[in-house]
Amino acid sequence: MADVVIESTPDVLMDLDKSGQGDVRTEEMLVNMGPQHPATHGVLRVVLRTDGEMVLESIPHVGYLHRCAEKIGENLQPYQYIPYTDRMDYLAGMNNNQAYALAIEKLAGVEVPERGKYLRVIFAELNRVASHLVAFGTYGLDMGAFTPFLYSFREREMILDMCESACGARLTYSYLTIGGAHDDVPDRFFDVLLEFLDYFEPKIPEYNQLLSFNHIFVKRTADVGVISASDAIAWGLTGPCLRGSGVKWDLRRSAPYEIYDRFEFDIPVGVAGGTDGIPRSVVVGDCWSRYFVRVLEMQQSCRIIRQAIEQIPDGDHINKKLKNLKLPAGEVYMEIENPRGQLGFYVQGDGSAIPSRVKARGPSFSNISILNHIGRGCLLADIPAIVGSTDIVMGEVDR
Amino acid sequence: MTSEEICDILKGEFGEAVTDSVMDARRPYVVIDAARWEEVARFLRDDPRMAFNMLQCLSAIDLLEDNKLGAVYDFFCIPQDGTDDVLTLRHHFAVRVVTDRDDPHLPTVSHLWPAADWHEREAFDMMGIVFDGHPNLERILCPDDWEGYPLRKDYEFPLEYHGIPGTTEHELTNPRH
Numbered sequence: 001m002a003d004v005v006i007e008s009t010p011d012v013l014m015d016l017d018k019s020g021q022g023d024v025r026t027e028e029m030l031v032n033m034g035p036q037h038p039a040t041h042g043v044l045r046v047v048l049r050t051d052g053e054m055v056l057e058s059i060p061h062v063g064y065l066h067r068c069a070e071k072i073g074e075n076l077q078p079y080q081y082i083p084y085t086d087r088m089d090y091l092a093g094m095n096n097n098q099a100y101a102l103a104i105e106k107l108a109g110v111e112v113p114e115r116g117k118y119l120r121v122i123f124a125e126l127n128r129v130a131s132h133l134v135a136f137g138t139y140g141l142d143m144g145a146f147t148p149f150l151y152s153f154r155e156r157e158m159i160l161d162m163c164e165s166a167c168g169a170r171l172t173y174s175y176l177t178i179g180g181a182h183d184d185v186p187d188r189f190f191d192v193l194l195e196f197l198d199y200f201e202p203k204i205p206e207y208n209q210l211l212s213f214n215h216i217f218v219k220r221t222a223d224v225g226v227i228s229a230s231d232a233i234a235w236g237l238t239g240p241c242l243r244g245s246g247v248k249w250d251l252r253r254s255a256p257y258e259i260y261d262r263f264e265f266d267i268p269v270g271v272a273g274g275t276d277g278i279p280r281s282v283v284v285g286d287c288w289s290r291y292f293v294r295v296l297e298m299q300q301s302c303r304i305i306r307q308a309i310e311q312i313p314d315g316d317h318i319n320k321k322l323k324n325l326k327l328p329a330g331e332v333y334m335e336i337e338n339p340r341g342q343l344g345f346y347v348q349g350d351g352s353a354i355p356s357r358v359k360a361r362g363p364s365f366s367n368i369s370i371l372n373h374i375g376r377g378c379l380l381a382d383i384p385a386i387v388g389s390t391d392i393v394m395g396e397v398d399r
Numbered sequence: 400m401t402s403e404e405i406c407d408i409l410k411g412e413f414g415e416a417v418t419d420s421v422m423d424a425r426r427p428y429v430v431i432d433a434a435r436w437e438e439v440a441r442f443l444r445d446d447p448r449m450a451f452n453m454l455q456c457l458s459a460i461d462l463l464e465d466n467k468l469g470a471v472y473d474f475f476c477i478p479q480d481g482t483d484d485v486l487t488l489r490h491h492f493a494v495r496v497v498t499d500r501d502d503p504h505l506p507t508v509s510h511l512w513p514a515a516d517w518h519e520r521e522a523f524d525m526m527g528i529v530f531d532g533h534p535n536l537e538r539i540l541c542p543d544d545w546e547g548y549p550l551r552k553d554y555e556f557p558l559e560y561h562g563i564p565g566t567t568e569h570e571l572t573n574p575r576h
Contacts, residue, residue, distance in 0.1 A: 063540040068549050233452050233477055236514030248485050249477055255488040267485050332425045333473050346458040359458035369517040
C-alpha cells in the first residue's frame with residue numbers, strides 16, 4: 001500500500017498570491033462557509049478556496065461546540081455521565097447511552113438481564129430510524145426539496161412520542177444505562193410500536209418516489225463526492241459513509257455485540273447504477289449511494305424491531321443488584337454501530353467509582369475529515385451535497 | 400488472529416521494540432518503543448498477516464505517576480476480498496506508545512493511515528503530544544490561542560478567556576477535582 005500524502009495547506013491565505021498566471025487570468029477566491037450556515041448541519045465552518053465555480057480546497061474547521069466531554073467523564077461516575085453521552089450525537093441519544101453502558105459493563109463485568117438487552121436493541125433501532133429520518137429530511141432540504149422534510153418529521157414525531165412514553169424525554173433520553181434500561185416500557189407499548197411499524201414501512205417506498213428517484217435530486221447527488229472503498233477505510237469512515245462505498249461492513253454483523261447475532265437482517269451497500277431500479281448515473285461511493293444506504297437501513301431496522309418484539313422475554317429490565325459500582329483497574333475499548341457509524345468509547349478504570357480516562361471516538365469526526373480529499377475539484381454547489389451526505393452531527397465531532 | 404499471536408509475531412520481528420505486553424482479556428495491548436513506532440506501524444499495515452487497514456481510534460492518555468504521556472491506537476482489519484457476504488472482522492489490535500511528559504514527541508502515522516491526521520491533532524490539542532512529521536499539527540477543537548492542554552491531569556482551568564469568566568466564586572471554594 002502506498003503512503004498517503006495529506007495535502008492540507010494551513011496557510012490558505014498566503015496562497016492567494018499565485019493567481020493571475022498564464023494566459024487566462026483566473027483569480028482564486030476564499031469563501032468562508034459557516035459556522036452559521038443552513039447547509040453545514042450545525043456549527044461547521046468550511047474554508048473554501050475557489051477558482052470560479054471550482055473548489056480547489058475545502059478545509060473544515062471544527063470545535064465550535066467543544067465542551068470537553070471527555071474531561072467531564074473523568075470527574076463523574078458512569079451513571080452520572082450517561083446524560084452527557086446523549087448530548088454528543090444528539091440525534092441518536094439511545095445509541096450513545098448504549099455504547100457507554102456497554103463499555104462500562106465490559107470493564108466492570110456487569111451482567112445485563114435478557115429483557116434489558118432486547119429493550120436496548122429495540123430502542124437503538126428505533127432511534128436509528130429516527131436519526132435516518134432526520135438525515136433523509138435535511139438532505140432533501142440541502143438539495144432544495146422542502147416537502148420530504150415535513151414527511152420525515154411527521155414520522156419521526158411518532159418515534160419521539162414512543163420514546164417519551166418509555167422514558168419521559170424526547171431527545172436526550174438517558175434511558176439505556178449501565179445494567180440495562182432504567183425503566184420497563186409502559187403497558188401496550190409493543191402494540192403501539194407494531195402499529196407504527198405497519199404504518200411506517202409502506203412509507204419508505206413513498207419517500208423513494210418523493211425524493212430518492214427524483215430527477216433533480218439524482219442530478220445533484222449522483223456521481224458527486226465519490227469516495228473509493230480503500231479511501232473510505234483509510235480515512236476511518238464508518239457507517240453509511242463506508243457502506244455507501246460498497247464495503248459490506250456493519251459491526252452489528254461483522255463483530256456482533258449485545259444480541260445482534262439473534263436477528264436476521266441485511267446490510268445494504270452502495271451499488272452501481274442501472275441495476276435494481278438504481279438511477280443510471282449513480283456511481284458506487286457517491287452522495288446518492290450514501291443517502292440511499294440510509295433509506296434502506298430504515299427498512300432493516302424495522303425488521304430487527306419486529307423480531308425483537310417477538311422474542312422479548314419477561315423479567316427484569318435492569319440488573320438490580322448493581323449498587324455502588326466500582327470500576328476495576330484496566331481498560332476497555334468498545335465500539336458499536338451508531339446511525340452515523342462506529343461510536344467507540346475507550347474507558348480506563350483505576351479501582352474507584354470514577355473512570356480515570358474516558359475517550360469518545362465519534363463517527364462524524366472521522367467522516368468529515370475526508371471532506372478536503374473528496375471536495376477537491378468539485379463545484380461550489382456540490383459542497384453542501386457532500387457535507388449533507390456524510391450526515392454529520394457537530395455535537396459529536398466536537399464533543 | 401488473536402492478540403497473543405500478533406504480539407508473538409511482533410516480538411519475533413522487532414524484538415526489543417516491544418517493551419511490554421498486557422494480555423488482559425478485556426483489552427489486550429502491547430507497548431511499543433516510541434523510537435521504532437513508525438517502523439512497527441508500517442509493518443502492522445503492510446504485512447499480509449497483519450493487514451490493519453483501519454485506524455479506529457487514537458486516545459491520548461496521561462500517566463502522571465510515571466511522568467509520561469501515552470497514545471493508544473486501536474486497529475481493525477477489514478478484509479477486502481470483494482465477496483457479496485457481510486465482511487467479518489478479521490482481527491483487531493491495540494498498541495500503546497509512551498513518551499516523556501516534559502518533552503512529548505511521537506512519530507506521526509498520518510502518512511500510513513490518513514485517519515490519524517485529525518486524531519493526532521486532537522491528541523496534540525488535548526494532551527500536548529507533538530507528532531513529528533505531521534503535515535498540519537494545529538489545535539483542532541480548542542481555539543488557536545488556548546493555553547494548556549485540557550485533558551492533562553494537572554491542567555488548571557483558566558480563570559478568564561478574552562473577558563469571559565472561566566469559573567465562579569462557588570467553584571473556587573468548592574473545587575470539583
